[in-house]
Amino acid sequence: MKKLMVYSHDTFGMGNVSRMLVICRHLLKSIPDLSILLVTGSPIIQSLRLPPGLDYIKLPCLTRTDYEAYSVKYLGTEIGETIQLRSDLILSAAVNYKPDLLLVDKKPTGVKDELVATLDYLKSDQPDTNLALVLRDILDSPENTIPVWKMRGYYDTICAFYDLLFVLGVPEVFDPREEYQFPRSVSNKVRFCGYLRHESGTRSRSEIRTELGLAEADKLILVTPGGGQDGFKIIATYIASLPRVQAKHSVKSLIVCGPEMPEAQRQTLHQMIRQNLNISFHEFKNDLVSYLDASDVVVSMGGYNTICELLSLKKRAILVPRAEPAQEQYIRAERMQSFGLFTVIHPHDLAPELLAHELLGELNHTHNRRALSRPDLDGLPRVAEWVSTLLFGSRKPLSSVDSGSTHVSLRRGVTA
Incomplete structure (x- = not known):
């Protein structure tokens, strides 16, 4: 051995x-x-x-x-x-x-x-x-x-x-x-x-979409800020952007806030969502890859693991990378964007109007994606x-x- x-x-x-x-x-x-x-x-x-x-x-x-x-x-x-x-x-x-x-x-x-x-x-x-x-x-x-x-x-x-x-x-x-x-x-x-x-998740795309109650015409947007320790702004901005998106598309949302998000912030997000039946809110998903695979667009930070998952699944994504104290995520996101792989929003520029605009661009497939430039996996x-x-x-x-x-x-x- x-x-x-x-x-x-x-x-x-x-x-x-x-x-x-x-x-x-x-x-x-x-x-x-x-x-x-x-x-x-x-x-x-x-x-x-x-x-x-x-x-x-x-x-x-x-x-x-x-x-x-x-x-x-x-x-x-x-x-x-x-x-x-x-x-x-x-x-x-x-x-x-x-x-x-x-x-x-x-x-x-x-x-x-x-x-x-x-x-x-x-x-x-x-x-x-x-x-x-x-x-x-x-x-x-x-x-x-x-x-x-x-x-x-x-x-x-x-x-x-x-x-x-x-x-x-x-x-x-x-x-x-x-x-x-x-x-x-x-x-x-x-x-x-x-x-x-x-690797692919343990559950099929159709199984996940059935679990979440999606009709065939519905679009699924998954929002995940990783561990969640500093992910509050991304989720809160996404919730605020939804009315603009829902005016153009039938959208359901899966938000996975992460196990390390402070309790007070989780409660604030729950209050923002209230009884919105089109939003499913979870702290953690053990088989997140299955849910990523079932989604039409992903909103996430720019961590290494998330990027690898998105590249593996060939997903459309809007990245809001962490830019401080370390710039690792922002540099990675910028380099990936330069190859036409993802849309990037600097965290200082993050606002409901801009996020809604980019989400609609992804849902409408108006952002071109150059599949030939995917990094080696x-x-x-x-x-x-x-x-x-x-x-x-x-x-x-x-x-x-x-x-x-x-x-x-x-x-x-x-x-x-």
Whole structure:
């Protein structure tokens, strides 16, 4: 049996752990006799469906208070002592689980360096353990990312500890080697894998539309701000835009506010909806992909997972990306819009009139969509190939590979 340990810190929203679970599910299907231990601080991990072969260790929750700033979410303890507790738990997991491969999401040394003790231990006491860093397509703007990576020594950490760096994107959309000024020693470890294709939902489009009471001529608009922690404005603006949309189309709405939306905001939205029978309001949907597939238009933020779902389902969508404190979502949305894939509204410009105008454009199919420019979606099998190489191959040749330019094409989806 091969053992894979996965670190996913999740201090804001539910995107990181959801993405890593998508990867873990595919790895368990692709690699026989694999055991996965997920170490995460996500508060919603117990609500997610976990595949056989995977278990998790729950770290005390943190929350992001500002750019690169964190506080303790529930315990009421100081951030320093909580980070130490988390660090000790991660190290204990590595010591006792003895992974063949450690897969680290996003931060090379973890939140506030909580992974450093584990990295040092693995290098000195378990030198046969391979390490891979997983980066989504975009972390943040270069202006924000480069100073942080230099200050925290991330470039040196990658050189010293990591065998490979998986980028879950394509360089035609965003090339971190150039945008973030990776040294050659780091660039050589980069493997562009492509975006992650999401599987179809467990229920059919017709089944979902019947459940929601849609007639054949009805249009379904799904609104989802991800975890919902900062999604109130999007939903409130959508509700205010509906009279203009409903004047032109027979529309039913499914709003999934997210499990992390504050209770007071949820109650305010309930009051705005009142007894409107054409709006279905939910906190969470375990099989959201089925509902996305049944929809005619989606209104969402611009998180990585949501974009992958929309691309996989070839959905018309209006994106209202988060633009602060991190600009990752806005940059991604703008790049996708430049390929004609989605409509984007900057959150500062969001207003009922504008949203209604864009919704009508999507419902009327007046916005052209260039299907040939869809980014490559074969990220999961490529990640599985590289993980298999790290699990079953020789470490030293991989660490010295000088072909870090391996990437996939935006239009044709082929390795180049």
